[in-house]
Amino acid sequence: MTELTFLGTGGGRFTTISQLRQTGGLYLRDRGLRANVDPGPGALVHMHRYGLDPTLxxxxxxxxxxxxxxxxxxxxxxxxxRGGLDRKGTLVAPRSVLRGTHHEGHPVGPVITKYHQQMMANCHEVAAGHKVTLEGMYEAHATKQIHSDPDTVGFRIQLTHGQFSYIPDGVYFDGLADLHQGSRLVVCQMTRGGSERIPHHMCTDDVERLADQIRPRLLLLTHFGYKTLKEGDPGVWAQRITERTGVPTVAARDGLRVTMGSDFQMEFLDKGQAPPVLA
Ligand SMILES: [Zn+2]
Structure with missing residues (x-):
């Protein structure tokens, strides 16, 4: 069984500063793997709220x-x-995160200290096309992204019940869908709804093209920007993608837990919210 928990579904600086949505990223649990993906502000706090133990x-x-x-x-x-006492665990990140780089003359990163990198049993610096093995049994492929951090990567991981793709911030480009062919479950960061593209990010039009090309069994949208959230429920954009492509698409909400087995189950860890209905 694979379980995804959304510790946050907000993205971009103004959603993050205002906490209009939580911004803790994604928590992934499979048979032999527990991973935090893109743990933004709030990941630790919301793990505790949802009963997820950060030491595990x-x-x-x-x-x-x-x-x-x-x-x-x-x-x-x-x-x-355990505060650096046990040398264990794996950190996977691109150069910008670990050593720093430049974009259009401006420095980008590094953002995780050497002290923390050296604390880990494994610290993998990845670029697009690299493959790392997690917990001795999960192949994680770093995939190309085009974003304002030039080292940005996505991930494609073979899990117990199918292939999983994580497509973070970046623009649509020819060939992006090819990198995620065969994925049964796709999480895609869609900063803007509709056709209103902002630089370096995808809007609904872009994600719709991706959905049509990858055709996963379930597509989850996340990382909503401030303007998109202020304008209404991002669920309308998910519905548009479902209608136009036939790919079941859901706009994730904070505390959404998706379980992938032979089929998909969804529940909300925050009480009082009805789970989304799959088309
Ligand atoms: Zn970004």
Whole structure:
């Protein structure tokens, strides 16, 4: 069984600053793997709220060096290693996160200290096309993304009940869908609804094209920007993608837990919210 828990579904600086939505990223649990993916501000706090023990995490995956993707990483690494006492766990991140790089003359990263990197049993610096093995049994492929952090990667991981893709911040490009072919479950970061594209990010039109090409069994939208959330429920954009492509699409909400077995189950960990209905 694979279980995804949304510790946050907000993205971009203004959603993060205002906490219009939580920004703790994703928690992934499979048979032999527990991983935090893009643990932004609030990951630690919301793990505790949802009864997830940070000392049991095996791996932290960070896609790029923007704060809504990494700010809680250091404390989660301390959780894995019991404050640095046990040398265990895995950190997977690109160069910008671990060593720093530049974009258009401006520095990007590094954002995780050397102290925290050296605390881990494994610290993998990945670039697009690299493959790492997690917990001795899960192959995680770093996939190409085009974003304002030039080292940004996505991930494609073979899990117990199918292939999982995580497509973070970045623009649509020819070939992006090819990197995620065969994924049964896709989480895609859609900052803007509709056709209103902002630089370096995807809007609904872009995600719709991806959905049509990848055709997963379930597509989950997340990482909603401030304007998109202020304008209404991002669920309308999920519905549009479902209607136009036939790919079942859900706009994730904070505290959504999705279980992937032979079929998909969804529940909300925050009481009082009805789970989304799959088309
Ligand atoms: Zn970003």
């Amino acid at each position: 995490t095996d791996a932290v995956l960070v896609t790029h060096a923007h704060p809504d993707h990494w700010t809680d990483a250091a404390i989660l690494l301390e959780g894995i290693t």
